[in-house]
Amino acid sequence: xxxxxxxxxxxxxxxxxxxxxxxxxxxxxxxxxxxxxxxxxxxxxxxxxxxxxxxxxxxxxxxxxxxxxxxxxxxxxxxxxxxxxxxxxxxxxxxxxxxxxxxxxxxxxxxxxxxxxxxxxxxxxxxxxxxxxxxxxxxxxxxxxxxxxxxxxxxxxxxxxxxxxxxxxxxxxxxxxxxxxxxxxxxxxxxxxxxxxxxxxxxxxxxxxxxxxxxxxxx
Amino acid sequence: xxxxxxxxxxxxxxxxxxxxxxxxxxxxxxxxxxxxxxxxxxxxxxxxxxxxxxxxxxxxxxxxxxxxxxxxxxxxxxxxxxxxxxxxxxxxxxxxxxxxxxxxxxxxxxxxxxxxxxxxxxxxxxxxxxxxxxxxxxxxxxxxxxxxxxxxxxxxxxxxxxxxxxxxxxxxxxxxxxxxxxxxxxxxxxxxxxxxxxxxxxxxxxxxxxxxxxxxxxx
DNA sequence: TTTTTCAATACTGTATACAATATAATGAAA
DNA sequence: TTTCATTATATTGTATACAGTATTGAAAAA
Numbered sequence: 106x107x108x109x110x111x112x113x114x115x116x117x118x119x120x121x122x123x124x125x126x127x128x129x130x131x132x133x134x135x136x137x138x139x140x141x142x143x144x145x146x147x148x149x150x151x152x153x154x155x156x157x158x159x160x161x162x163x164x165x166x167x168x169x170x171x172x173x174x175x176x177x178x179x180x181x182x183x184x185x186x187x188x189x190x191x192x193x194x195x196x197x198x199x200x201x202x203x204x205x206x207x208x209x210x211x212x213x214x215x216x217x218x219x220x221x222x223x224x225x226x227x228x229x230x231x232x233x234x235x236x237x238x239x240x241x242x243x244x245x246x247x248x249x250x251x252x253x254x255x256x257x258x259x260x261x262x263x264x265x266x267x268x269x270x271x272x273x274x275x276x277x278x279x280x281x282x283x284x285x286x287x288x289x290x291x292x293x294x295x296x297x298x299x300x301x302x303x304x305x306x307x308x309x310x311x312x313x314x315x316x317x318x319x320x321x322x323x324x
Numbered sequence: 325x326x327x328x329x330x331x332x333x334x335x336x337x338x339x340x341x342x343x344x345x346x347x348x349x350x351x352x353x354x355x356x357x358x359x360x361x362x363x364x365x366x367x368x369x370x371x372x373x374x375x376x377x378x379x380x381x382x383x384x385x386x387x388x389x390x391x392x393x394x395x396x397x398x399x400x401x402x403x404x405x406x407x408x409x410x411x412x413x414x415x416x417x418x419x420x421x422x423x424x425x426x427x428x429x430x431x432x433x434x435x436x437x438x439x440x441x442x443x444x445x446x447x448x449x450x451x452x453x454x455x456x457x458x459x460x461x462x463x464x465x466x467x468x469x470x471x472x473x474x475x476x477x478x479x480x481x482x483x484x485x486x487x488x489x490x491x492x493x494x495x496x497x498x499x500x501x502x503x504x505x506x507x508x509x510x511x512x513x514x515x516x517x518x519x520x521x522x523x524x525x526x527x528x529x530x531x532x533x534x535x536x537x538x539x540x541x542x543x
Numbered sequence: 544t545t546t547t548t549c550a551a552t553a554c555t556g557t558a559t560a561c562a563a564t565a566t567a568a569t570g571a572a573a
Numbered sequence: 574t575t576t577c578a579t580t581a582t583a584t585t586g587t588a589t590a591c592a593g594t595a596t597t598g599a600a601a602a603a
Binding site: 357361379380381 | 556
Binding site: 139142162 | 586587595
């Protein structure tokens, strides 16, 4: 694990809470490395928008407002739906197989769920992302892919899965199946629209819950 | 000027040609700085996709194929048209004024053009970008803005403005005016579509000319 | 008390030396 | 002559010292 990954994880999981100030020296000591790799990590995280400079005295972990979250999800919807539409045109049989497998894994993980732990949630989240990635890969468009990967990962949002009811999780499997079928049928517009809607459902789910329960580190 | 900006400019202007290999030490010597700021610059340029690692022995300036150019312009069209549609909804009077001023400056620069030098072309290009930026600013969406800023860099390498005829330049002023009017009228879809088309014209212009005259550093 | 000036300090920014490592070159074995 | 193992070398990765600078705090002036 690089310093970059460690710090990023600490932010995403909420170990470094929003608004927390970080200095190079402090991080270097915590991770038992020199300031050099820490500086590198900070620069990168800054460019990703996860931290922001704090008047030449280190950085602070960025706080995301409801507006930020809405804008980020809308951007995701824009990019991912575009890529999905392209995937419906460019995909080959091998990629169809990969996507089917990806969604199968996702479905399995959900069906086996019972009294989920934080680790289970993370695993589900990861399998969901893996399915999405397989869809984008089928678009054969490196540039769109890069932009999708750069869309800000909002801290603590992985917990959205924690808030899903069993019914909602099963609906998300169905959404994946709809997307996949449209891609198989080369119905580009339909695949695109289905992905768009799928992400909007996720967005609204998150927005509904951040109101109820503020995103904090306590779990 | 930071090391980052110097190297980036050298790539955009073609001083460092596509395929050229660069090492930290070499760059450090050329720019009369130590390897530290060079490393920082390289990391950033790598993340922007302008250079790619060359088997742990420095980096090479990335080469872009016709497919890359098409994909990048399509992505630009997607993001910029989205932002333009949002701008038509979110804009305020001050921003309208800024956009008008921006396009006025662009028009002036073109009308005064006569036997243009490379500097003139660069100035026009910059004024065009300035107008576009003012449109995106009116969208009040930092996240989309960040993505747009990342996608407009590569097209700079291909110097679209160098090949524009006077007639085409005047057409681009008109396109800006159409976009601006739609934003003023809060006609979101129309503004979006006009921007989309404007960028597609730019794309096709570039694609047409990369075949004719190879893009080299001699200028 | 409020504002201004100045010094202290808490940092970041840069240079440099050295460690680690992948690649290239060399020579030995097949 | 080709393949494999070994050494040399080019180059990145990391630690560290010191330079530079904005911010803070303290003292002096208003």
